[in-house]
Amino acid sequence: xxFDLETVLFISLSVLSVVSAIYMITRKNPINSALFLILNxxxxxxxxxxxxxxxxxxxxxxxxxxxxxxLFIFVIMLLNLQFQKKKLESYSYKSLTSILLAIMLFxxxxxxxxxxxxxxxxGMSDKALEIGTAEKLGAELFTNYSFPxxxxxxxxxxxxxxAIVLAKKKFE
Amino acid sequence: xxxxxxIYEVIPLVLIAFAACAILVIEAFSKKxxxxxxxxxxxxxxxxxxxxxxxLNKELIIFNQFLRISNASxxxxxxxxxxxxxxxxxxxxxxxxxxxxxxxxxxxILFSVLGMMLMVFANDLLIxxxxxxxxxxxxxxxxxxxxxxxxxxxxxxxxxxxxxxxTGFILYGIALIYxxxxxxxxxxxxxxxxxxxxxxxxxxxxxxxxxxxFKIGVFPFHMWIPDxxxxxxxxxxxxxxxxxxxxxVGTILPIILALNITNFKLIFSVAAVATMMYGxxxxxxxxxxxxxxxxxxxxxxxYIFVGVAAMNEFALKGIAYYLIAYTFMQLGAFIIVSILExxxxxxxxxxxxxxxxxxxxxxxxPLMATFxxxxxxxxxxxxxxAGFWGKYYLFYAAIQANLIWLSVIGILLxxxxxxxxxxxxxxxxxxxxxxxxxxxxEKEPVxxxxxxxxxxxxxxxxxxxxxxxxxxxxxxxxxx
Numbered sequence: 001x002x003f004d005l006e007t008v009l010f011i012s013l014s015v016l017s018v019v020s021a022i023y024m025i026t027r028k029n030p031i032n033s034a035l036f037l038i039l040n041x042x043x044x045x046x047x048x049x050x051x052x053x054x055x056x057x058x059x060x061x062x063x064x065x066x067x068x069x070x071l072f073i074f075v076i077m078l079l080n081l082q083f084q085k086k087k088l089e090s091y092s093y094k095s096l097t098s099i100l101l102a103i104m105l106f107x108x109x110x111x112x113x114x115x116x117x118x119x120x121x122x123g124m125s126d127k128a129l130e131i132g133t134a135e136k137l138g139a140e141l142f143t144n145y146s147f148p149x150x151x152x153x154x155x156x157x158x159x160x161x162x163a164i165v166l167a168k169k170k171f172e
Numbered sequence: 173x174x175x176x177x178x179i180y181e182v183i184p185l186v187l188i189a190f191a192a193c194a195i196l197v198i199e200a201f202s203k204k205x206x207x208x209x210x211x212x213x214x215x216x217x218x219x220x221x222x223x224x225x226x227x228l229n230k231e232l233i234i235f236n237q238f239l240r241i242s243n244a245s246x247x248x249x250x251x252x253x254x255x256x257x258x259x260x261x262x263x264x265x266x267x268x269x270x271x272x273x274x275x276x277x278x279x280x281i282l283f284s285v286l287g288m289m290l291m292v293f294a295n296d297l298l299i300x301x302x303x304x305x306x307x308x309x310x311x312x313x314x315x316x317x318x319x320x321x322x323x324x325x326x327x328x329x330x331x332x333x334x335x336x337x338x339t340g341f342i343l344y345g346i347a348l349i350y351x352x353x354x355x356x357x358x359x360x361x362x363x364x365x366x367x368x369x370x371x372x373x374x375x376x377x378x379x380x381x382x383x384x385x386f387k388i389g390v391f392p393f394h395m396w397i398p399d400x401x402x403x404x405x406x407x408x409x410x411x412x413x414x415x416x417x418x419x420x421v422g423t424i425l426p427i428i429l430a431l432n433i434t435n436f437k438l439i440f441s442v443a444a445v446a447t448m449m450y451g452x453x454x455x456x457x458x459x460x461x462x463x464x465x466x467x468x469x470x471x472x473x474x475y476i477f478v479g480v481a482a483m484n485e486f487a488l489k490g491i492a493y494y495l496i497a498y499t500f501m502q503l504g505a506f507i508i509v510s511i512l513e514x515x516x517x518x519x520x521x522x523x524x525x526x527x528x529x530x531x532x533x534x535x536x537x538p539l540m541a542t543f544x545x546x547x548x549x550x551x552x553x554x555x556x557x558a559g560f561w562g563k564y565y566l567f568y569a570a571i572q573a574n575l576i577w578l579s580v581i582g583i584l585l586x587x588x589x590x591x592x593x594x595x596x597x598x599x600x601x602x603x604x605x606x607x608x609x610x611x612x613x614e615k616e617p618v619x620x621x622x623x624x625x626x627x628x629x630x631x632x633x634x635x636x637x638x639x640x641x642x643x644x645x646x647x648x649x650x651x652x
Binding site: 144161 | 189192193196235236238239274276279280283284286287290296298299302303305306309310312313316317319328
């Protein structure tokens with residue numbers, strides 16, 4: 001294994017993402033958890049960039065870190081969550097199922113990684129490298145997929161109208 | 173690539189899409205309480221029905237292979253548009269009564285129609301998904317349109333949570349189908365052989381199918397229907413139970429036929445029996461008219477699935493006929509419930525929707541009682557109304573497909589249904605009004621638009637029943 005910049009970045013980002021994930025689930029203050037989750041999203045988007053998937057990396061930053069995290073923090077602030085000591089100590093069937101599910105997920109991922117590396121790892125083909133770029137995605141969206149792309153705008157418009165109808169304080 | 177002239181092939185879609193956006197603007201510039209939006213949406217939908225007939229006999233694949241125009245899809249879209257037209261005509265009086273007279277109501281209905289038409293015209297799983305979402309998002313909002321009523325809120329929330337969950341099923345199914353076949357294009361998918369030897373594809377297709385069974389309300393994915401139809405504004409419950417279901421049937425039926433899935437025959441038969449049994453038996457115990465009609469719509473989904481299980485050419489005809497008959501009678505019944513409903517008085521629940529309220533209706537309001545009787549007789553499957561022929565064709569198709577046991581069970585279960593439909597009829601004509609009702613009852617003036625909408629439905633039910641081949645004949649005539 002040669003130590004070029006990519007390897008160094010990969011190792012540091014992945015260590016940081018695992019550490020931030022562990023910190024996220026062990027913090028007692030929900031705000032701290034949320035902040036560590038942001039750090040985790042950030043490192044994962046860095047990993048996407050290393051995989052040459054620029055578009056997903058940008059979307060990860062915009063959607064997850066931008067929109068969804070703001071929502072999380074709003075909800076935490078609005079609900080005014082207290083330190084939940086009691087719940088952390090109690091073990092119920094829920095924790096058992098979550099442990100089982102975690103083991104299953106780990107098994108599936110491990111299986112994929114193991115068999116993915118069984119053959120010789122050749123690196124990505126040129127075609128695969130192109131797919132993740134914003135140019136390629138944009139070109140597809142505005143040529144071959146322009147029709148569904150336009151339709152999605154109708155879907156969004158209907159959703160906006162619906163949200164306003166339901167949330168408006170008072171109708172004129 | 174998309175050519176500009178292709179837009180002439182989808183005039184109905186363009187009209188509806190344009191009108192849905194234009195209504196938002198017209199609403200902003202028109203006076204409060206004006207019926208500009210109402211008239212505009214009626215004209216648009218009528219125009220879209222007329223323009224649909226231009227696309228007959230064309231068999232086109234357009235818009236970069238995303239849309240497919242065939243006679244079957246045009247027929248489904250005409251049935252949907254007919255249902256929507258009746259709903260919109262009947263809506264004006266109702267939304268004024270309920271103090272929700274806003275342009276967004278019509279706009280969201282038209283957006284949902286756009287979604288339904290996209291679904292039936294789709295030639296790509298992507299378009300089906302976008303259409304389904306467009307329809308569902310509008311339905312979630314419309315179900316909760318009576319914002320001050322607790323029941324309406326409950327209905328919208330339940331519909332939204334379950335619907336969003338099911339969307340996940342459909343999307344996951346599409347992902348698996350794409351993963352195995354390498355395409356989301358339906359025409360390409362049909363050409364691939366041996367898809368059903370692959371278990372991942374079967375799982376993917378099953379997930380996709382489950383999503384649609386949920387939208388159609390087939391056992392065991394029917395639990396949301398009574399709660400949602402009960403809580404939603406009444407005219408819209410009628411729309412959900414007709415147009416929404418027809419769009420889902422019209423989307424999944426061609427796919428089932430083209431993939432020629434014989435392995436699923438038994439599953440469809442069992443689902444049909446369970447759905448008919450559940451709908452008809454539980455409806456016996458209902459004391460609320462909206463819930464009763466909701467269970468009757470579950471039973472109707474069961475009859476449709478008798479046809480799906482039969483999967484022959486009689487079944488196709490039967491399903492198409494039953495769908496149009498069902499649109500008229502089910503929608504008509506819901507509209508009459510909406511007309512008789514009590515004016516909004518700030519209460520949390522709908523008033524005057526109990527079946528006890530229908531006692532003595534024949535004396536108080538003979539016209540509405542007569543219309544209601546026609547719809548109920550038709551739903552029960554009593555000749556000469558359209559509902560009879562619909563069931564006749566479907567059970568005949570099942571017999572032709574050697575599913576004699578299925579048609580025998582179906583006929584027995586639909587006999588159970590006759591009981592509760594006739595019970596309401598007896599209440600209306602042979603019972604005296606209860607004191608409880610007469611005490612606080614003010615005769616609701618039945619508006620002209622309400623009479624017009626229900627008359628349209630009555631004419632459809634009676635004429636189609638007297639001459640069951642007329643619908644297909646007219647269609648053929650226009651096509652030629």
